[in-house]
Amino acid sequence: MIKYIISFLLLAPVAVWAQYKPGLLVLTNATIIDAEHRVPLPRQTVFICDDKISLTFTAGEHTIPDSAIVINLGGKSLLPGLVDSHVHMATDPSGVDNRAHTLDVLKRMLCSGVTCVRDMAGDGRVLAGLARDARLGEITSPEICYSALMAGTVFFSDPRTATSTRGGINGKMPYMQAISDSTNLTLAIAEAKGSGASGIKLYANLTTGQVNRIMTEAQKQQMPVWGHAWLQGAGPSDLVRAGLISISHVPLLVREKAQIPEAWKKAGHNAAYWDRVTPDLHGLFDLMRAHHTILDATLLTYKVWASQDSAAIWDYEIGKRIVARAYRAGVAICAGTDDDQEKFVPEEMRLFVTDAGFSPIDAIIAATQNSAAAIGLQGRKGLVKAGMDADLIVLDADPLASIDNITKVKLVIKGGRIYNR
Template sequence: MTRYLFPLLLLIFKDSQAQYLPQAMALTNATIIDANHRTPLEHQTIIINKGRIAEIIPTGSKGLPDTVMVINLAGKYVLPGLIDSHVHLATDPSGVDGREHTLDVLQRMLYSGVTTVRDMAGDGRVLAGLSRDANLGIIVSPNIYYSALMAGAVFFSDPRTATSTQGGSNGHMPYMQAITDSTDLKIAVAQAKGSGASGIKLYANLSARQAEEIITEARRQQMPVWAHAWLQDAKPSDLVKSGILSLSHAPLLLRQKIPQIPAEWKKGTHPSSFWDNATPDLDSLFALMKQYHTILDATIFTYKDWADTDSTVRWDYETGRRLTARAYKAGVMICAGTDVDQKEFVQSEMQLLIKDAGFTTIDAIIAATRNSACALDLGARKGLVKVNMDADLLIVDANPIENIENIKKVFLVVKGGRIYGK
């Protein structure tokens, strides 16, 4: 009898936003697309139990218990839920990131197919609450994994750090710490972990030695470390050799070879050939990143967004998209993050990876699923439609490999076995 609940769900979803958590369900006649199925795998039944993918079998190959809710997905395409590897949800919780606004953004994000995000520094107190509520289904939201930020002491004059630590001591919060040569890193990392953060983000004004020591201690305490690709006193290659999991922002890779951005880059309008010649050869860095399995969190959409409004920063976008394209050709793993304060979601980054960095459509999908899961150190749980993975799924009406715009034709979203629909 349970299997016939789905028509009722459709009636509920038709008139309002809703969610439903069945004990077990079977998605039949599904066509699967993911990193393991670059060519769509048709006529599959995905059995979900207690929030995990329990079994995947050819549709009709065996009977299903009467207690399983069956959803026929004939003509639909099932992908892993999308993962945005770079968001900022709580930089200013008392201002632009107020709760009402943030909840609206998170709801729209989930209904678009984004089931997981990595927040790359904000008020950890707020993020802890949002993460808990999202995980329990109290709020309609992707699951939220967030970072604890560590940076040199001089960085904490940045006003963003003050808005993220209101009521506390700027630079001395467990989730946002100023690091000096006298910092006890064993305690600092333990405090970061105790804040509920999933990883540590290295931001600015840290030396190569400090970065390496943080990464070493974090590894001992089983915390991944992420970083801006350049920390003023640490080059990209320093971070790669130290074992960083991911580097954010493709234009920052320039600092491997260019200590100071040329003034000419910031003036006037330059033709495409100018940027082709100006962008340095970083093949040796890309080889190193591939050797150390370092993931590039390119965030080219945010640089395009800036370039469209300020010609003096167009160099960021022009060099960033070229470096992303070259890294992709070199075999560097690239994830998909936005970093635009959620004005756009990760689907826009996917589109730019195809248009401006030469990605195939399936590789853009993989960037926003498996690769982003790996960047979050969650590759064993998320990013694939596979047995024992979390049941985080995006179901669309048309094949996104044929046209990436089809990623927006959402039929249903499943997060942790919970069904979401409009």
């Protein structure tokens, strides 16, 4: 007799997270929505063996083994797990990013449907431990991929670098290194890779020449590189030409054209003003398309900043217009929330639709396939298909009818583990 776990789904206490990992899990009567199914595909069955999707097919095409644990989804939407391409979990592990706070944030992220995150530089020692615990299911958390940071020596006066390297030497930790023209990049990148980082983040105060040398050595060592869209010395197009997988923070793209006018920082401008002053970046967009560079926009954090500081309104007003234009120009855009630890990726997706003109399906692709690609995980995550990681979410309502339905998460599966509240 086929086994069912309906009681597990319905009877788990509301305030308690439960997890269960069967050897063979079968989801039936699913409606798949992903980058390869922009039009929903109903009546699908998905086999999950251990931590991978092993088979997908239309109902009735294959026999379900008697040994399987089966969940009938009743036609509900089945999506790839969401990927947050830009978080910060360990900037100050002895302070605001203490373990209790971080575990709470990670649990709430998973609850929202986020099954994988890319941490964009913090204390690599702490991140390595969190990543290990998340992978083994010892904490309730998305999978954690983290960055090793490289920046110019000037940047290491920033107090955040001191809190992220406490107990070590600032600028000389394998996961956070000061780079100069005399740096042994073969060793520096080998150390970054040895720290367990998934890639290198280029942050600030680097020249175009330094970026190109880092990229050349990183490619030799098969280490992905991403970074801020402007590094003071190197501009957006320099970074695109160098081959960064993704570039972060949409307002920084303005640096391709000009400095920031003081007039932008004054309150009282209307929509027509922002439409008029937003720079034309179509040349950069063409270059990004040609190099398959992904824009890590981080719109949500700029929306929050704009609500707190009138001088930061320009970041969001200009930023959302650039995102909208990049989207129309065919630039791949991923979904990252930066330092917001309250609303998570579903809110970034909503802003893509309401403020940047995305269709709901393209907002979903941004937070799944594109965000996975921004981390170099496009072969593992971001689609509901055989061979991919078993990272999935089940929704109670159709997200294509309204992107707000992305918040109506019924069930989360991460690495083949079923999580239910």
